[in-house]
Amino acid sequence: MVKLIIDGKEVIAEEGQTVLQAAQEAGIYIPTLCYHHEVKPYTACRLCMVEVTKGKRTRFVTACDYPVAExxxxxxxxxxxxxxxxxxxxxxxxxxxxxPRLQELAERFGVEKVRFSKGESDCILCGLCVRTCQEVVGLSAIGFEGRGFTRRVCTPFDEASDPCILCGACAYVCPVDAIPVEEVDGYRVMERWHKRSKLVACSKCGRYFMTEDELRLLKEKTGLPEESLRLCMDCR
Amino acid sequence: MSVVAKRPKEAYLSVFAYRMAPREEYFVRGHRACQGCGPALGLRHIMKAAGRDTIVVNATGCMEIICSPYPYTSWAVPWLHVAFENAAAVASGVDAAIKALQRKGRIPKKKINILAIAGDGGTADIGIQALSGMLARWHNVTYICYDNEAYMNTGVQGSSSTPFGASTTTTPAGKVSFGAGYWKKNVAAIAAAHDVPYVATACPSYPLDLIRKVRRSFELEGPAYIHLFAVCPTGWGIPPELTVRMGRLAVETGIFPLYEVEYGRYKLTIDFPQGLRPVEDYLRQQRRFRHLPPEVIEQIQERVTAEYERLKKMEKVTQE
Structure with missing residues (x-):
């Protein structure tokens, strides 16, 4: 147990916790974009910056990866x-x-105008999708490409990547909603990853319930016969 | 075939996306709900979405009974128990009090979510005038009705939210009648008729969709109404392990379509391009519908199909 003071409030945190976790448990709001509790902190967005005083020294640190100390x-x-x-x-x-999500954030923190030359990207390069695919899904179907201002998130060689199962976990975690997923005409489509996968229709009731690629991964992982996996959850 | 409205992705994402849902629990274990309780499952997801800075106003009903046996509580947030009819009225008062205290500088100016929770009896029958008043006065409250389609807590008496043909203790099936002889009251449509910013129907069988809808209701300024379809294994006569499946079947058969109405624009959040299941799949698994003769099932099927078509038309008209 470690005692620290956040915004004048005494907070008791566990050893090994980060400042962000301690603050969230105490109900103190620190804005974040690239942080997610399921993946390791990455400190890409720098939005969780806080002022930390230890002894005589005061520094600016990112709360999401800075460990608490007595x-x-x-x-x-x-x-x-x-x-x-x-x-x-x-x-x-x-x-x-x-x-739109960034514009909402700007409104909340009182950013009135942008003084810098504007780009055209729709990705803030927080890497949350990349880390989710690697750490949670375990497939690493997407990654970063390039350096500096040419850096971007894409599939290898910008082609449809084989391991991707179109599970949509990257789309779900994206803090700025920049990864669209759609189901059109019996296919699940993710334009950003250049991939479409045929949806599997349940062999009994005929409704779509997952993609062919998801089925392939399920079969690999569970070792169950394909006939039983081709039934939807309600027909099993 | 073209897609009329872009469907939100949450309704059909699967296994890995679920793992990224919030982890914190504010409606915690140890409560005394029956096995397989649908409303309790729904509340858990609702509280994950609402988060820590929430005040809950809970009308009398199943969810109030199970979570607060003296001296225990399942709530990790401030919680008020109020009478059967006035959850919406008390939530309006909480909203007004927060506004006044923030104006006077007594409490810090930050967003506090106010959640009013009541059952279908407390919403469709007893609390409807309080709900209507709250929606009309434009209080910044999210009202959630968990609809288990009868007064389950007192022993399955029929409410105005009980579906056609269901057997309850006040609408028993037998020689004289085949159960409830009236159609389910459409409270979501009544709420939408108040022209509030957000009205949605949700089901705990689609948790990511439910979480998204609750979050959206807090994002928009003004009142919101969410109708939560909550399966009750005890009252409906199904095994508790079928709760989630029953919720899915209700959506897949079109008996309880999931949609949202944002500023008057209807949108079906999940649609089935390959067609709906027959309602029989849903009805014949439940004790309360077991007695239904085929002609009544056909009557229900006709009504469900017509309602679903109407909803799709509404979507088409309002999205243009």
Missing amino acids: GMVVRTNTDKIQRCRKLIIELLLAQCPGL
Whole structure:
């Protein structure tokens, strides 16, 4: 057990927890974009920046990966932090001006105009989809390509990637809703990953319930005969 | 075939997406619901979506009884138990109090979600005028009706939300009648008629969809109504392990279509391009419908198909 002070409030946290986790448990809000409890912290978005005082030294750190320590004083809403957040949102908004989620965030934190030249991207490069595919799904069907301002998330060689099963976990976690998934004419389509997979119709009732690729993975993992897997959950 | 409206992805994503849902629990274990309780399952997902900064106003009913046997509680958030009829009225008061206290600077200015929870009896029969008043006064409250289609807590008496043909203790099936002789009251449509920002129907069998709908209801400024279809194994006469399947069957047969109405625009959140299941799949597995003769089932089928068609037309008209 570690005692620390966050925004003047004494918080008791467990050893090994991060500042963000301790703050969330105490009900103190720290904005995040690239953080998700199921994957390792990545510190890509820098939005969770807080001011930490340890002994005589005060520094700016990212709350999502900074471990708590005894006697630490954390401030999450000082003027400097607020300016820092505003700048980060402004920069993100300059990179992706068309994202409604970012615009909402900008409104909430009082970012009025963007002073930088605007890009055309719709991805904030937080890497949450990449990490989800790697750590949770375990397939690594997508990854980063390029460096600096040419960096982007894509499938290998920008072609439909074989391991991808179109499970949509990347689309679900995306903090700015930039990965569309659609089901059209018996196919599940993810334009961003250039992939479409035929939907499996239940052999008894004839309704679609998963994709061919998901079925393939299920078969590999469970070793069950295909006939039983081709029945939907309600017909089994 | 073209898609009329883009369907939200949450309705059909599968196994790995579920693992990314919120982990925190604010409606915690240890409550005294029956095995396979649908409303309790729904509440758990609702509280995951609502999060920590929530005040819950709970009308009398199953969910109030099971979670608060003195001196215990299942709620990890502030919770008020109110009378049968006035969950919406008390939630309006909570909203007004929060506004006043924030204006005077007594509590910090941050977003506090207010959730009113009542059963179908507390919504469709007893609490409907309080609900209507709350929606009309435009309070910033999300009202959730968990609909288990009868007064289950007191021993399965029929409510106005009981479906046609269901046998309950006040609408018993026998020589004289075949169960409830009236159609289920469409409370979601009544709420939508108030022109509120958000009205939705949801089911715990589609948890990601439910979580998304609850979050959306809090995002929009103004009142919201969510009609939660909650399977009750005890009252319906099904084995408890079939709760989730029964919820899915109700959606797949079109008996309880999942849709949302955002500022008057209808959208079916899950649609079945290959057609609906016959209602018989759903009805014949339940004790309360076991006595139904084929002609009544046909009558129900006709009504369900017509309602579903009407909903699709509404979607087409309002999305344009």
